Amino acid sequence: MLITCPYCGPRDVIEFTYQGDGNRERPDPASQNFEAWNAYVYDRLNPAGDHNEIWQHSGGCRAHLRVVRNTLTHEISSVAFVRGDHSSAARRKAEDKP
Amino acid sequence: MAEYSALSLLANAFKGNKDWKPAWRKPDPKASYDVIIIGGGGHGLATAYYLAKEHGITNVAVLEKGWLGSGNVGRNTTAVRSNYLLPANTRFYEHSMKLWENLSHELNYNVMFSQRGCLNLAHTPAQFDDYARRGNAMRHLGVDAELMTPAEIKRLIPALDISSDARFPVVGGLMQRRAGTARHDAVAWGYARGADRRGVDIVENCEVTGFLRDGDRVTGVTTSRGDIRAKKVAVAVAGSTGRVMQLAGVETMPIESHVLQAFVTESLKPFIDTVVTFGMGHFYMSQSDKGGLVYGGDIDGYNSYAQRGNLPIVDEVMSEMLALFPGLARVRMLRSWGGVCDMSMDGSPIITMGPLPGMYLNCGWCYGGFKATPASGWCFAWTIAKDQPHDFNAPFTLDRFHRGLVIDDKGQGANPRLH
Ligand SMILES: Cc1cc2nc3c(=O)[nH]c(=O)nc-3n(C[C@H](O)[C@H](O)[C@H](O)COP(=O)(O)OP(=O)(O)OC[C@H]3O[C@@H](n4cnc5c(N)ncnc54)[C@H](O)[C@@H]3O)c2cc1C
Numbered sequence: 001m002l003i004t005c006p007y008c009g010p011r012d013v014i015e016f017t018y019q020g021d022g023n024r025e026r027p028d029p030a031s032q033n034f035e036a037w038n039a040y041v042y043d044r045l046n047p048a049g050d051h052n053e054i055w056q057h058s059g060g061c062r063a064h065l066r067v068v069r070n071t072l073t074h075e076i077s078s079v080a081f082v083r084g085d086h087s088s089a090a091r092r093k094a095e096d097k098p
Numbered sequence: 099m100a101e102y103s104a105l106s107l108l109a110n111a112f113k114g115n116k117d118w119k120p121a122w123r124k125p126d127p128k129a130s131y132d133v134i135i136i137g138g139g140g141h142g143l144a145t146a147y148y149l150a151k152e153h154g155i156t157n158v159a160v161l162e163k164g165w166l167g168s169g170n171v172g173r174n175t176t177a178v179r180s181n182y183l184l185p186a187n188t189r190f191y192e193h194s195m196k197l198w199e200n201l202s203h204e205l206n207y208n209v210m211f212s213q214r215g216c217l218n219l220a221h222t223p224a225q226f227d228d229y230a231r232r233g234n235a236m237r238h239l240g241v242d243a244e245l246m247t248p249a250e251i252k253r254l255i256p257a258l259d260i261s262s263d264a265r266f267p268v269v270g271g272l273m274q275r276r277a278g279t280a281r282h283d284a285v286a287w288g289y290a291r292g293a294d295r296r297g298v299d300i301v302e303n304c305e306v307t308g309f310l311r312d313g314d315r316v317t318g319v320t321t322s323r324g325d326i327r328a329k330k331v332a333v334a335v336a337g338s339t340g341r342v343m344q345l346a347g348v349e350t351m352p353i354e355s356h357v358l359q360a361f362v363t364e365s366l367k368p369f370i371d372t373v374v375t376f377g378m379g380h381f382y383m384s385q386s387d388k389g390g391l392v393y394g395g396d397i398d399g400y401n402s403y404a405q406r407g408n409l410p411i412v413d414e415v416m417s418e419m420l421a422l423f424p425g426l427a428r429v430r431m432l433r434s435w436g437g438v439c440d441m442s443m444d445g446s447p448i449i450t451m452g453p454l455p456g457m458y459l460n461c462g463w464c465y466g467g468f469k470a471t472p473a474s475g476w477c478f479a480w481t482i483a484k485d486q487p488h489d490f491n492a493p494f495t496l497d498r499f500h501r502g503l504v505i506d507d508k509g510q511g512a513n514p515r516l517h
């Protein structure tokens with residue numbers, strides 16, 4: 001599996017660390033909304049198909065990346081820096097991919 | 099007369115082995131059943147068997163999208179043990195162990211259960227203390243556990259380097275002698291035959307594509323072979339849990355699907371007669387009855403429904419194997435394969451009623467559910483038949499996450515990829 005880091009170019013997956021599901025939205029630390037925290041910690045969409053996820057290029061530039069990867073074929077359709085697309089609108093967009 | 103006995107073997111041998119019956123029929127699905135079980139893996143088949151045998155519920159169908167044993171039950175590395183730390187786990191897995199100890203007899207089917215022991219190696223004093231704690235917890239609940247010194251370990255596994263120059267010196271180990279291995283395919287086939295002979299329909303090549311509903315209540319399934327109604331629908335689909343639950347409109351689960359790989363070498367002369375696990379990484383190995391070394395390590399570690407793995411883990415597992423047994427460097431690897439595991443958020447399974455009325459759910463086995471097969475089927479059958487859990491599976495609910503009652507043996511939740 002190759003991941004094309006927007007900064008470093010195509011690199012072997014061994015340089016990257018999986019940081020998990022990218023769909024989750026961390027509630028405001030001050031929030032006491034129990035359901036939101038519960039969903040953030042435990043609930044997963046776990047799709048068979050395109051999955052929005054976070055990887056760190058830990059063996060390279062160390063940037064955190066938002067990757068859309070197909071969980072059936074391991075095909076990667078987009079990679080972007082997490083920083084710069086913080087908005088939940090951007091996240092939703094990745095989620096909405098068929 | 100038992101179907102398989104010395105006498106039946108002899109009689110059939112003289113008749114050219116032409117009179118053996120198929121181990122299970124190939125019925126077409128009926129229009130309705132009392133219970134439908136989705137998933138013809140070890141757990142689904144064991145559930146059907148115990149529903150029929152323990153509860154007299156025989157109007158049951160097991161629906162399998164592929165062929166029996168095509169899922170994880172035929173892909174695992176066959177290790178069976180009950181050496182857990184937390185009481186809920188220990189009780190459940192020890193119930194399983196007791197069922198294993200009588201399984202070949204019970205099913206009249208040789209599942210080749212071999213109590214060759216399972217040894218966890220410790221490489222630091224702290225790790226050894228941790229194993230002592232776990233061993234004590236096990237013995238409290240009546241499960242066998244034994245601490246071993248390096249010298250004892252050397253006698254058991256001569257190929258292991260226990261000198262202080264070893265890459266990871268061995269400080270000691272925790273041994274469960276009653277643990278071991280079983281022939282995984284035979285477990286599926288034995289349960290299948292046992293269920294079939296009691297009237298259960300095992301329907302292969304029948305994929306569940308959706309659920310029939312009456313309001314909230316599940317009343318059956320749609321399949322690639324037509325609609326089938328049922329009073330109760332049980333889901334036991336291991337790595338496909340996320341997908342199948344989405345068909346029922348349950349969008350999120352405390353589960354991620356990850357791939358786990360396994361490996362086997364060419365056949366060797368007897369090399370190791372126990373299951374051994376490496377405490378410095380994640381590696382375990384045993385030797386099959388054919389002589390191949392069977393081994394594995396970590397999951398690939400990111401969501402995957404592909405029943406194949408990627409190279410970095412192959413590399414990692416091989417290097418761990420060589421750290422323990424440098425002498426195996428020139429042994430050839432024969433095969434590797436992957437299976438999809440439903441990794442739960444606390445590393446423990448879910449065996450429960452619901453989450454919808456009329457539905458029953460068995461999932462979250464992570465990479466360790468083969469050893470659970472008998473108890474999983476036994477408890478799930480109990481839950482389906484009586485509409486309440488048995489004491490053994492009462493803690494393994496779906497809403498335990500929500501209620502803060504996680505069963506986290508490894509202390510690594512809520513990170514499914516770390517279990
Ligand atoms: C490589 C590997 C090594 C392992 N090693 C061990 C080990 O040493 N010890 C241990 O205890 N555990 C081990 N495990 C875990 C263990 O194999 C599983 O936890 C356990 O087998 C899961 O239960 P099962 O047998 O019912 O699952 P499966 O055999 O996977 O059964 C689920 C079935 O559901 C079917 N299905 C899915 N979707 C549908 C649908 N829509 N309609 C109809 N049918 C469907 C699938 O085809 C499959 O046959 C290992 C797993 C892997 C992958």
Ligand SMILES: [Zn+2]
Nearest residue numbers: 005008057061
């Ligand atoms: Zn980079």
